Amino acid sequence: MNNIKIITEHWGKINPLKIEDYVSVGGYEALKEFIEKSDSEGALKEVKLSRLSGRGGAGFLTGVKWEMVSAQKGEKYFVCNLDESEPGTYKDRLIAENNPHLLLEGLVLSALTIGAKKSYIYLNGNYEKAKEVLARAILQAQERKFLGTKILSSKYSLEIEIFSGAGAYICGEETALLSSIEGNRGEPKMRPPYPTECGLFGKPTVVNNAETIASIPWIIQNGGKKYLKCATKLFVLGGSVKNMGVFEAPIATTIDEAITKLGGGMQDGKEFWFAQVGGASGGIYLEKELGGPILGSGAILVVDRTADIYDLLLSWTGFFRRESCGKCVPCREGTFRLHEIAERLVDGEIADRDKEALNDILWTLENTTFCPLGKFAATAVRNAIDKLGILK
Amino acid sequence: MQNNVTVEKILVSYDPEVQNLLPVLKKISAVFGFIGSKDAEIVAEYFGLSLAKICEVASFYDLIKTRKPANLEIKVCSSGDCALGSSAEIIQEIENYFRIKAGDEFNPKVRLEKNSCLGRCAEGPIMIVNGKVFEKVTVSSVHRILGEYV
């Protein structure tokens, strides 16, 4: 494993509340370079070369997304998705809390590249500390002219606003997030049109995860080709591993490597059972399946043999039962039923008709819901039935 | 605080534009504990929106309340790490302690809710009592924490 740290390098070493700390380690150099060259097409080219993909979970190529918006004229928006409500995931919060200026620099670079003059950071409503840190960082960056009108006395301007959410998992979905900023219920919107064509207030909009954005300064400074070779990703380890927390490692890290090398293996005396990769919406991986890449948000929950699978089952179904937006029938009613049946299963009262119903619900969640949340709601339960045999 | 802060005073610091609706509702709910129908009407008029729309938006989000909160609002995280870390037993303990059920709204004094992940998994299980966050809660520490509030 190579040890290049792109995002976490200065965590814990610099004071997140002081912009001079960030500047002293070479911060905002990428921005200066960008302003000097004044070549947004060049920057876009580098990002495309880097093949940087969305770090929120969907993995869409960032360069492609940017290109769609930067090609359009007129008003547009750049939105940083820091809603991060996937259970077990808190990497974006740490980015904001440990090195807010890296995120801001990335955000300014991204927004200027696509030609946006206004940018929102959609922050998880529960992240009070991150909000304070970011708000302070924005003020400092404005003072030093890294932000605001005429950035570093150039033709570029950008206004960044923190938009604090109010507690709804679904707002991490980009169209729901935009609905939320627009003062609506955070319900997903029909796609197409995609946000890149008709996004915030009907204008072309790029929505990128905070981690994606935090990788941009490095790419601008070191070039896309170099990034392609050493791309990293943040992984969040939880459960029965020795070292819990957020780790930066090459993107191709396998689940097994993450658990043994980053997480330091299992806690003493605990025997590995399975890992859930990607939060509550993630799939279940048994010991023999750990060779694959880490998909989704990068969260890995390691579960040992002593864990109560029923507690987890109720946790998953309860989560989606609470967090479904209620818009479409299969998700609203399906997640409700799923939780109800899970409760009966835990009480040992599951009937044959429940098993049949369970299959039907999972099928309709996977195939007919309005947005991906429905499919996510089914993943873990489906895996638990197939791989862990909870119905037997 | 409630004596001198009014909804009107909160509204003054925001322009009546749609992107300010959620921040306004969040603020009112934080200051008064919830948004009552009278307050919602004032907000609706200020933004030029229907009352139905205000209620629709407000009731969607967890951090905005549309009914009066109980004296004691307890939330226990029940996602991922916390669920592995015995949050189910903690919930049961609280249920027994107050003789309530998580999610029920019948008891005007105490309300217990399961909460979604707050991103503090390394410090879990997490419990929130009247807005104050407690980390690494255990079945035995629940009594001590709640004792301070009863």
Added chain:
Amino acid sequence: MQIKINNKKYAAKVGETIFQVCMREGIKIPTLCGAKYSHEGLCRVCVVENSGRLITSCNTKVCKDMDLVTESEKISKARRINLELLWADHAGKCATCKKNRLCDLQKLAEEYRIENFHFVPRRGEMTSSEEQKLLRDNWSRVVVENENPCISRNSEFCVECRRCINICPEQKFGFNHRAGDVVVGTPYEKVLDCSFCGKCVEACPVAALTDQNDFSKIIKDLDDLKKFSVAVIDLEMDGKISEQLKNISHEQNFEKIFFDLGFEKIIKLEEKERNEEDEIIKNIRTEYARKEKIDPKNICTFFISSKIYKKVRKNEYLDYVLSEREVVRLVRDRGNIVAGKMKIKA
């Protein structure tokens, strides 16, 4: 452009939805939330297959070279499961329901044979105590309101299709709360206070929003041999009534229908009398008391109209206002009436 539906080619315009093309071409697609009211893709009943993938037809625009299938095993499965989920959330008290045989959900449930219930009904009359436990948190969300004069609301029946929200010109309804707790209703569950245009009642596919009336009193008056019932029928009612009536009966003779219901006299408004119903109704009691030598007390006046807000203005001249839906409901329940006055008179 051309698209393929069920292996046949059809012309379609840019910007049209699949649902619109199918409607135009006479290809039937079921829907609960959609049709003329909205195209939000909520009920997921209008799904069709596009190259093997299920998509909703109501909010998907046609693209070049689409290859659609509107009926397949997969599609029926999706429609059946989603209907079943909705049905389990619905009160399902069909036998006593105001909308019995006039309900969109009931029709679809019949069509897709939703008879094998996998789920414990979420709203409805429950008996055993364990089942009550399951239901408890849903019951708290049921909102029944009969306090306004025109529209009876009962969220027990609601299928959350948002038709009323989308159609209400005064934006009185909202989609409140989240997930399984969703309730379509007024803000803060207030008593509905609006101009009562009745558009929401017309739009509601089920019995969540219905006309407010005291039916037992109406039936009693119609059955009463001493009473002389006069119906003033508003313009354009013929079409509206027969539109609804075709679900219930083949009878198209309006006079017969009304006499069968127990009315003694029907007066159809004419075009030149548009909006003059108040004047006409005002004179009915005195006129018929004189003509038919009946005690004015025993004359019942009915106004048959879509203007349900007239219910607010019931007065000494006007006893009842019936909408086209209520007339059809009376016809549906006609058995009782025929056995009453008509039979004895004959």
